[in-house]
Amino acid sequence: MEFEMSNTCNLEDIMCSGQVSSSIRTHRDHLPPLPMPYDDAFVTQLREFIPHLHEAKFYGGEPFLIPIYYQIWEAIAELKPELFMFVITNGTVLNSRVKDLLQKGRFELAVSIDALDKTKLESIRKNVHLETLLEHIDYFSTYSRQHHRPLH
Numbered sequence: 001m002e003f004e005m006s007n008t009c010n011l012e013d014i015m016c017s018g019q020v021s022s023s024i025r026t027h028r029d030h031l032p033p034l035p036m037p038y039d040d041a042f043v044t045q046l047r048e049f050i051p052h053l054h055e056a057k058f059y060g061g062e063p064f065l066i067p068i069y070y071q072i073w074e075a076i077a078e079l080k081p082e083l084f085m086f087v088i089t090n091g092t093v094l095n096s097r098v099k100d101l102l103q104k105g106r107f108e109l110a111v112s113i114d115a116l117d118k119t120k121l122e123s124i125r126k127n128v129h130l131e132t133l134l135e136h137i138d139y140f141s142t143y144s145r146q147h148h149r150p151l152h
């Protein structure tokens with residue numbers, strides 16, 4: 001099952017659009033937020049499907065900034081903790097909540113970066129700082145290695 005439920009994102013990458021990034025929608029497009037059709041009732045309805053899933057994939061926006069994903073991840077931790085979960089992150093969000101979450105689930109991560117040259121990276125990925133991003137990638141890499149999973 002694949003989840004692509006919100007455009008909440010803290011970046012304004014030059015090749016992206018307001019449909020995919022809420023920050024672009026606000027700051028570049030000067031448009032109001034997209035409506036969020038998914039609510040607590042959706043998560044409740046999802047519960048009966050979770051035990052039957054083989055894998056779950058989460059896309060953004062930036063998944064680690066999307067509140068309803070945390071509700072879904074909690075439900076998965078409760079109902080099928082062994083479920084394989086794939087998350088594509090921009091690598092900028094790493095706090096205690098994310099770290100706790102990673103320990104609770106079987107996560108495989110992909111970090112989207114467009115360059116490792118600082119000037120190039122920060123000119124493409126607006127709001128990214130290379131040094132912080134590399135620290136986060138290092139954490140995700142250690143996490144993945146410890147759990148014998150690839151980091152993409």
Ligand code: SF4
Nearest residue numbers: 009011013016021090
């Ligand atoms: S991280 Fe992804 S969603 Fe956010 S601005 Fe960049 S490409 Fe768009």
